[in-house]
Structure formats: structure tokens, C-alpha cells
Amino acid sequence: MIFSRRNMERILDYIEEGIQIIDERGRIVYFNKAAAELEDIGREEAIGRYILDVYPSLDPETSTLLIAIEKGKPTFNMQQTFLNYKGKKITTINSSFPIKSRQKIIGAIEISKNITDVKELSEKVVALQEKLINKEKGNKSKGKGDCANYTFIDIIGQSKEICKVKNLAMKAAQTSSPVLIYGETGTGKELFVHAIHAASSRRDKPFIAQNCGALPANLLESILFGTVKGSFTGADNRAGLFELANGGTLFLDEINSMPIELQVKLLRVLQDGTIRRVGDSKTRQVDVRIVAASNEDPLVAVENKMLRRDLYYRLNVVALKLPQLKERKGDILLLTKYFIDKFNNRLEKAVKGVSDEVLEIFQNYDWPGNVRELEHVIEGAMNLMDGDVITLDCLPMNFERFNKKSIKKEIDIQNVPLKTALKNLEIDMIKNALEQGDGNISHAADSLQIPRQTLQYKIKKYKIKV
Structure with a gap:
């Protein structure tokens, strides 16, 4: 053609x-x-x-x-x-x-x-952090500037799994060695980083966080290491986050998303404590504790060439693996009460708790979004409920299949012929896809991963109302 x-x-x-x-x-x-x-x-x-x-x-x-x-x-x-x-x-x-x-x-x-908007926003954040740090230096009542917002008290949980990690993190806070935290999204990585800084001897020094996966490589380099006038067209003399965090802690989130060429420069900082601004021939000494976090197994990131092996070993001096919520289900009731209290204050409500049915569902659910998902479920329920107890009706639709009626329906399927069970399951899946897609056949076909014509045939065959 x-x-x-x-x-x-x-x-x-x-x-x-x-x-x-x-x-x-x-x-x-x-x-x-x-x-x-x-x-x-x-x-x-x-x-x-x-x-x-x-x-x-x-x-x-x-x-x-x-x-x-x-x-x-x-x-x-x-x-x-x-x-x-x-x-x-x-x-x-x-x-x-x-x-x-x-x-x-x-x-x-x-x-x-x-990248105009991204660069402007990033520079505003850096400039704001610099102002806060400078203000703190001139303010005798330290501790209210650019510092950590959470302590170990804010990490809710009494299970042996979370207590073990908290204990290790408290010990890590007493050193200045690099820390590498690994955990799925929503497990509380940022909470631990804040708590480690707040419990360390650097608590009165700057705490600065930067997501390594949010910026293009060139922009991230200039944000981290700073620039000198003329290093590229439009560049000015500007300190980077390493200089702003001097004496304190720099939190590098999603370290596995940092471009490989920048990982080499980060390794140099960890080894000799010096940085060089983009376009500068002068090296500058910095005293910064690096705490890095990854939302995937760092060893997998190394094997996939997303993380340099030498950088992994340099960061992995103290390693913390955060448990998933399904691995610490003993904390679900405690976390549920904590979030209800939190949103009672924020939403000006007087919710007492959750029903026994909801608590049972919470214990049986796998929580793929971890603690953050539990928090959002509680917040959503409290925005929609009328009474003072969270019931199944207040929960998102994906929790419906955990109620007793749904479980009974699944058990009843076992008492019918396979052909009938498969037919009923297919009808339920089609109805659910149509409901999720607001009746749009194309969207429903996409979610079911079948051709649109096939779905139309099955809707007609089973006489499903659209």
C-alpha cells in the first residue's frame, strides 16, 4: 500500500x-x-x-x-x-x-x-522547598519547616509482620546509612521514610522527597543536581535537591524508574558525597542521607535492567520489605477503627464502626490496593452512608460477591449440570460488563475481550436486555 x-x-x-x-x-x-x-x-x-x-x-x-x-x-x-x-x-x-x-x-x-508545565511546576516546588529551608535556618523554633510529617506512632498496626518492620526501621533511623524500602503500592512506604527521618539525628534538617518516575531524564537530572547558567539554552544558576537537602534526608521514590544514566551519578554521590551541577566543572560536597523506595522487587528490577546492580548493592545497606495488607490481616480491625476516627473528624460525622458482615468481608478480601485501598473504601462508605454503622450497601460494587447471598449462589452452582452452570456464568458476565459499560456494547466487548459481533450474537441468543 x-x-x-x-x-x-x-x-x-x-x-x-x-x-x-x-x-x-x-x-x-x-x-x-x-x-x-x-x-x-x-x-x-x-x-x-x-x-x-x-x-x-x-x-x-x-x-x-x-x-x-x-x-x-x-x-x-x-x-x-x-x-x-x-x-x-x-x-x-x-x-x-x-x-x-x-x-x-x-x-x-x-x-x-x-515539558514546559512539568518544568515550571518542578522548579516552583524546588523554589518553595528552598524558601522553607532558608526560613527554617533563620527561625529559632525549628521543626516546622520542610520536615517529615509522620512518625512511627502514625504507622498503625500490632501484627507481628508490621512490628518486625517497624523495629528494623527504628534501628535504621539511628544510622546515616542508605535505606532501600520495597513494598507494593499502598503498603505505606512513604510513612516509613518520614518516620525514619523524624526519629534520626537529622530530624531538624531538611527532608525532601522526589519521585524518580515523574520527570524526563534531563529534567530530573537538573532538579536533583542543579544547573549552571549556560549549561543548556535557557539554563540559570540553580541549586538542586541534593544541595537543598544537605545535612538532611533525600527520599527518592520509584528508584526503579530512574533513568540508568542518572543512576551512575547517584552512585557517585553515595560513594564520595560529591555532586556536580549540570554543565559545571566544579564538584560540591554534600552530606545527604539517601532513602530510596521501589514498588517492585529490587532484584527483579536488577534482572530487568531497570536498576543497576552496583547501585542496588550500595542502597541495600539497610533493606525493609513492607508486608501487604493480606499478610497482616490481624491489623484490619485496628486500621478500620483508625480510618473511621480520621474521617469522623474530617467529615464531621459520628460513625461508630462497621457491621459484622462488613468486618467478615474485610477479613476475606485480598486488598490488592493494600492499606490505601482500605482507607479509600472507608472514606467512600462514610460519604454515602446515612446511619452510624457501615453496612454492605455502602461498599463498592466489587465487594458484593463477598456477601452471604452471593456465596450461596456460588455454592448452588455446584448442584447444576456443567452446561447450565457455564451458561449462567456467561450470562452474568455479559450483564455485568454491560452494566459496567453503561450499556455500551463496544465497551462491554472490550472488557470481555471478545469481538463486538460475538457479543451482539450472545445478547440476542440469551435475550439480554441492553
Whole structure:
């Protein structure tokens, strides 16, 4: 099948990244929809214009497209901050490639990802943390600045599983060695990190947290290590989180999502306590305790090449594996009472507890979302209930199958022929998929993972009302 140029341009308009092409003279010959929106300029205005007319804050030495033509080599994931022709400040991550024909450069193509909003928000957070830290330094009543919000008292539980981890964490708090915490989403990793800092000798020093999976590699590097003016287009002299956390604790969440090239630099900090700002030749000494967290088994991350083996061994000086809620079901009643008290105060209610039926369901449920899921279930129920006891009617729909009627129905299935049981199960699954999809057959077919035509046939066969 042969694609026309027009068809190809339509396809490129569905891509989220901006795509630009210039000829050998630096004139724009193609602008996709995302690029036009990024630069806030109509395509008809951009096509045919010299690249620096659209980007007046750049020059031949800073334009990644012109550099690709000049050097004849590609550049990958280069961060660039510039002003467009309307004076709007924009930050992108660019990959630029020269276009060659018979060994002659005839132009260049660039793929740009807009990170303006992410960069601005990240810098505001860093700036706010810096203000809080500076304010704390000038404030004699320390402890209310950029510090940990939770202590070991806030970690609710009396089961042997959670008590064992708390005991290890308390011992870890008395050292300055790196700590690696592993646990599924919702098990309370951040609570433990806060508690470790609050119980340590660094409690009056900065506590700063950064999610390693939330930012592009270039931006994360500048946020962590800081920048010097001129290190890339639009860069200013700015301290990174390592400098801001000096003397305190830096919490690196989702360490398994940190780009491999940054893990090398993190390893250097752990080994010799020095950092180097992006674009700087000067090294700076920092005294920062690293606490890292992973939502998957770190050894699995190492095997999948998401985490460097040498970094894993350097971080794994003190290792804490947090138990899932299904592994500490003895704490469910205690946690339920805690969350009810919490939301009684927040929602101005007077809920006394949960019914025996709900408590039994809680004990039988696997809690894939762990403690966080239990908290959200309690909050949701207390927003919907009318009485002073949480009943089954207040719980989300996925708990319905745990009530006694549903369990009896499942038992009754065992007393019918297999063919009838399979038919009834199929009808129930179709009805449930249609209900979940608000009657939309396409959505229901997707959730059942069958063709739409097959689902229509079965609806007609079983005379299911849609």
C-alpha cells in the first residue's frame, strides 16, 4: 500500500510530540499539529520562514535543528528553553537528525516533547522547598519547616509482620546509612521514610522527597543536581535537591524508574558525597542521607535492567520489605477503627464502626490496593452512608460477591449440570460488563475481550436486555 504525502501528514498530526522539518537553508518545510500548538503559531505562518524568525531567542549555535545541519550528526534528548516569536517561554526535550540524500545534507528533522508545565511546576516546588529551608535556618523554633510529617506512632498496626518492620526501621533511623524500602503500592512506604527521618539525628534538617518516575531524564537530572547558567539554552544558576537537602534526608521514590544514566551519578554521590551541577566543572560536597523506595522487587528490577546492580548493592545497606495488607490481616480491625476516627473528624460525622458482615468481608478480601485501598473504601462508605454503622450497601460494587447471598449462589452452582452452570456464568458476565459499560456494547466487548459481533450474537441468543 502506497501512502501519499497528505496521508502521512494526517498520521503525523495524531502524534503528541512536535515534529518540524527544515531544508538546508534553515527554512521550515513541515510543521505538524503538535508543533504548531507548541509554538502557538499557525502552520501557514511557519512554513517557508527561516527557523530563527520563529525562534528569535535562539541562534545558529543554540538551535538544535541548525546544529544538526551544521555538524551532520544527530542529537538525542537535549533539553532546551527558549522564547517563541510571541515571547512565551517554552521548554522542550529535542531529538534532532540531519536528512541526507546521496551523502549530502538536505535538511533536518526534529522531534520535540513539551515539558514546559512539568518544568515550571518542578522548579516552583524546588523554589518553595528552598524558601522553607532558608526560613527554617533563620527561625529559632525549628521543626516546622520542610520536615517529615509522620512518625512511627502514625504507622498503625500490632501484627507481628508490621512490628518486625517497624523495629528494623527504628534501628535504621539511628544510622546515616542508605535505606532501600520495597513494598507494593499502598503498603505505606512513604510513612516509613518520614518516620525514619523524624526519629534520626537529622530530624531538624531538611527532608525532601522526589519521585524518580515523574520527570524526563534531563529534567530530573537538573532538579536533583542543579544547573549552571549556560549549561543548556535557557539554563540559570540553580541549586538542586541534593544541595537543598544537605545535612538532611533525600527520599527518592520509584528508584526503579530512574533513568540508568542518572543512576551512575547517584552512585557517585553515595560513594564520595560529591555532586556536580549540570554543565559545571566544579564538584560540591554534600552530606545527604539517601532513602530510596521501589514498588517492585529490587532484584527483579536488577534482572530487568531497570536498576543497576552496583547501585542496588550500595542502597541495600539497610533493606525493609513492607508486608501487604493480606499478610497482616490481624491489623484490619485496628486500621478500620483508625480510618473511621480520621474521617469522623474530617467529615464531621459520628460513625461508630462497621457491621459484622462488613468486618467478615474485610477479613476475606485480598486488598490488592493494600492499606490505601482500605482507607479509600472507608472514606467512600462514610460519604454515602446515612446511619452510624457501615453496612454492605455502602461498599463498592466489587465487594458484593463477598456477601452471604452471593456465596450461596456460588455454592448452588455446584448442584447444576456443567452446561447450565457455564451458561449462567456467561450470562452474568455479559450483564455485568454491560452494566459496567453503561450499556455500551463496544465497551462491554472490550472488557470481555471478545469481538463486538460475538457479543451482539450472545445478547440476542440469551435475550439480554441492553
